[in-house]
Amino acid sequence: MAKKRLVVIGGDAAGMSAASQARRIDSELEIIVFERGLHTSYSA
Numbered sequence: 001m002a003k004k005r006l007v008v009i010g011g012d013a014a015g016m017s018a019a020s021q022a023r024r025i026d027s028e029l030e031i032i033v034f035e036r037g038l039h040t041s042y043s044a
Contacts, residue, residue: 004029011035 008015019031
């Protein structure tokens with residue numbers, strides 16, 4: 001069975017919040033976040 005993958009564009013608060021919500025729903029999900037800036041938000 002293929003592993004599910006989520007790609008998030010933008011590592012700001014909204015993107016990281018979406019990634020953390022997806023992780024709560026499916027702990028086996030592979031999550032990849034693309035952010036063009038130097039920092040990502042860890043406040044989600």
